[in-house]
Amino acid sequence: MSAFDLALPRRVLFGPGRAAELAGLLPALGERPVLCTGRDPARHGHLLGRAPAAVVTVAREPTVDDVRAATHRARAVGADVVVAIGGGSVLDLGKAVAVLLGNGTDPLDHLEVVGRGLPIERPGVPFVAVPTTAGTGAEATANAVLTSPAHGLKASLRSPHLLAAVALVDPLLTLGCPPEVTASSGLDALTQCLEPYVSPQANPATDAVAAEGLRRAARSLARAYAHGDDAAAREDMALCSLFGGIALANAKLGAVHGLAGVVGGTVDAPHGAVCAALLAPVVEANLRALREREPGSPALSRYAAVARLLTGRDDAVADDAVTWLRETVRALDVPPLDLPPALHGEVAEKAARSSSMQGNPVRLGPDELLAVLRSAT
CATH class of the missing domain: 3.40.50.1970 (Rossmann fold)
Structure with a gap:
């Protein structure tokens, strides 16, 4: 046990x-x-x-x-x-x-x-x-x-x-949150359930709250964005946020937040919007690295579980999570990352040393982090 x-x-x-x-x-x-x-x-x-x-x-x-x-x-x-x-x-x-x-x-x-x-x-x-x-x-x-x-x-x-x-x-x-704040903060909450769920430091308690947070965000984030007075959707997202906080406090975060912390200290951008722009590119990079270097990693099956939670489909595979995340970020009108290309190298170097990287399911090298930043901008 x-x-x-x-x-x-x-x-x-x-x-x-x-x-x-x-x-x-x-x-x-x-x-x-x-x-x-x-x-x-x-x-x-x-x-x-x-x-x-x-x-x-x-x-x-x-x-x-x-x-x-x-x-x-x-x-x-x-x-x-x-x-x-x-x-x-x-x-x-x-x-x-x-x-x-x-x-x-x-x-x-x-x-x-x-x-x-x-x-x-x-x-x-x-x-x-x-x-x-x-x-x-x-x-x-x-x-x-x-x-x-x-x-x-x-x-x-x-x-x-x-x-x-x-x-x-x-x-x-x-209830008073404007749509753009609802979108960026809600995607941050979703990220803070997703990253601990695939973290090597996940445990049964964090799995339970993270999975429930993902399920609630999948069904209610778009509703809260489009209908800010939808009390049921707001309740789901408040629970997603609370559960994400519990999960990250006990199972760590990953490369989304490792990069976002450095980006936020480099340019003036809302943290949630930065996480949203990075989310799909990081998941895509993690899947590629796991398949190439650690094909037996349990994180691959966890990403498949994330895909099922987000899409609601029993036959969903890990790559469907990337598609769902890209489509959701687009539907919520979250802008791409506003980070000048000249700063990409510095950001990738600092992010590689971030404590938030401790929960990433696979080590991403500098070239992989650079590719994430290019994809997010």
């Missing part, structure tokens, strides 16, 4: 309308909440039920300096609980602030690749994650992705101490 660990938020609350429970949860967690949110703090601030001790906003994927400034603000007001209400960038900011408050350290002390990479020794203050998009699954992950403009890439703070005390997932909060 396989042995595995399973890292999860301390408590997960899921369901339409459950955001109304947030105010009642806070007294047991802290007295001075700091609210992390997006451009419009008034949009969801009322959910706290009282005025926060401080509000910090982020309108982009957070940088190291964004986290420093937000942590300084939270320390100044004596914050003892962090509530993040927003998309993945907001949630990543919130979990970084929470853990730094508990450790009294700087983000570069712990940041992978571009920082010192020191382990996070102590728990943070309680962190409550309330996603308003269905994409990153950040409410369930043990990392926070930060951009380092000085180094031209994204890197993570990573520790079990980053897991939320409460992940409160209310699909109704995603």
